[in-house]
Amino acid sequence: MIAPLAYTKPRSLAEALELLQIAHSLPLAGGTDLLVELKKSNKRPALLVDLKGIPDLDELALTADRGLRIGANVTMNRLIESGELVSAFPALTDAAMTVGTDQIRNRATVGGNLCHASPSADLAPPLFVLDTQLVVASLQGERRIPISALWQGAKQNTLQPGELIVQIEVPWPGAAAKMAFLKKMRTAGHDLALVNMAGLLDPVQGRCRICIGGCACTPVLLPGTDTLYQESRDPDQLTARLLALAEATIVPIDDVRASARYRREIVAVFLQRLLKLLAVETKGWGRC
Amino acid sequence: MLNPLEQTIISLQLRVNGLPVQEDVPAQMTLLEFLRQRLRLTGAKEGCGSGECGACTVLLDGRPVNACLVLAAEANDAEIRTIEGEARDGRLTPLQQAFIEHGAIQCGFCTSGMVLSAQALLERNPHPGREEIVEAIAGHLCRCTGYVQIVEAIESVAGKGS
Ligand SMILES: Cc1cc2nc3c(=O)[nH]c(=O)nc-3n(C[C@H](O)[C@H](O)[C@H](O)COP(=O)(O)OP(=O)(O)OC[C@H]3O[C@@H](n4cnc5c(N)ncnc54)[C@H](O)[C@@H]3O)c2cc1C
Ligand code: FES
Numbered sequence A: 001m002i003a004p005l006a007y008t009k010p011r012s013l014a015e016a017l018e019l020l021q022i023a024h025s026l027p028l029a030g031g032t033d034l035l036v037e038l039k040k041s042n043k044r045p046a047l048l049v050d051l052k053g054i055p056d057l058d059e060l061a062l063t064a065d066r067g068l069r070i071g072a073n074v075t076m077n078r079l080i081e082s083g084e085l086v087s088a089f090p091a092l093t094d095a096a097m098t099v100g101t102d103q104i105r106n107r108a109t110v111g112g113n114l115c116h117a118s119p120s121a122d123l124a125p126p127l128f129v130l131d132t133q134l135v136v137a138s139l140q141g142e143r144r145i146p147i148s149a150l151w152q153g154a155k156q157n158t159l160q161p162g163e164l165i166v167q168i169e170v171p172w173p174g175a176a177a178k179m180a181f182l183k184k185m186r187t188a189g190h191d192l193a194l195v196n197m198a199g200l201l202d203p204v205q206g207r208c209r210i211c212i213g214g215c216a217c218t219p220v221l222l223p224g225t226d227t228l229y230q231e232s233r234d235p236d237q238l239t240a241r242l243l244a245l246a247e248a249t250i251v252p253i254d255d256v257r258a259s260a261r262y263r264r265e266i267v268a269v270f271l272q273r274l275l276k277l278l279a280v281e282t283k284g285w286g287r288c
Numbered sequence B: 001m002l003n004p005l006e007q008t009i010i011s012l013q014l015r016v017n018g019l020p021v022q023e024d025v026p027a028q029m030t031l032l033e034f035l036r037q038r039l040r041l042t043g044a045k046e047g048c049g050s051g052e053c054g055a056c057t058v059l060l061d062g063r064p065v066n067a068c069l070v071l072a073a074e075a076n077d078a079e080i081r082t083i084e085g086e087a088r089d090g091r092l093t094p095l096q097q098a099f100i101e102h103g104a105i106q107c108g109f110c111t112s113g114m115v116l117s118a119q120a121l122l123e124r125n126p127h128p129g130r131e132e133i134v135e136a137i138a139g140h141l142c143r144c145t146g147y148v149q150i151v152e153a154i155e156s157v158a159g160k161g162s
């Protein structure tokens, strides 16, 4: 049972921002994280501000420069069902496809996935490696932050009360960039990730990005990987150096899903698998 | 304007199984509680209450959702379908009939949700392959049948291409 509260559904962003000034108000998107919390934790908001009536948050569009603009309220299933996106940003749609079940994906939004700030949020790794920017709105106006600045710690975001994520802006990485997403779960069916990982490799611009989720209190973008890649493109050497870097950067813990040691093993296996995929996987990026 | 903090009772208007419904509900009431307690539509079950089991699945504007994770207030203006609305004039749908013929029901706890998710899939895609069928019902736990009969029941209807 959820404790008594008030509920309102504004029809514009301005109205929502006004309502979020009220003490103990919280935004509600798909509710797949929030309702579970309201039932199981001692979170007791006085007012839920349902964001689903705000048209600005529903946009899903490829921009003129081939980037992607995702309104915070776009659901996982909307991402997956857009054929154009599947071919242009396959790692993102692959990640969205692994979120929960069909029922969850019909409700779960991109904004909610990021704002919940889980260390294993599945959309985080692909959006981190794509240099995603978030448009944050408040009564004071709009600001842009890199996606990595959203995580404060496990399930803690850096938004101030009264701030909303409005849009998620994903720049076009260029036709030569390849990308892949991997997720390890306890079962073959549906589960939160015990480790997830996305990588982006662009031989033309010399870019190499790896983001690992579930192995620290925030998703971890490995530092300095562009330089490593530019220094040596020999696959064996690059793999060895990235493995050492990952090993030194992650700080996994033991929890109900896996032990820290198992997570480290999976990271090593995934990293090697990811690099192979990035070297051979030609689907997607090149075709758009 | 009403003080937002006083909006603790919501005047709902929606359609349930094709019929208009109007009710005042507490803002914190879930769609599942609303259907079961207010409308006495007890086909949707509460298994886990947290999105894991699928026993509470109903269709919201044609899409399967976990009614335990939706507030009744969020269903304002929506079209809800529950298992009670599937059979018409006492006649089961071809999918319901197939569940019986394939032995896809034992205790029945998962069945209402399974049927609705499968029905939504077939309405979107009349000829789904086995993989699509499995994915569509992956959000439903069944502790009795072992799933094979359920997949076969859905496949038998998918094959007919009605
Ligand atoms: C059974 C189950 C399985 C799941 N499986 C997965 C999985 O495999 N992978 C995964 O990553 N997640 C999973 N989740 C978690 C959840 O479904 C996702 O994180 C989802 O994307 C959350 O989005 P939502 O719209 O439901 O968010 P909500 O629950 O509505 O909101 C989440 C939080 O973000 C805040 N918020 C929402 N929108 C905004 C905004 N625009 N601006 C500021 N704050 C906002 C809310 O106040 C709340 O604190 C699962 C959940 C369940 C119940
Ligand atoms: S009761 Fe809703 S998913 Fe289990």
Ligand code: FES
Pocket: B104, B105, B106, B107, B108, B109, B110, B111, B141, B142, B143, B144, B145
């Ligand atoms: S028939 Fe008993 S849970 Fe599926």
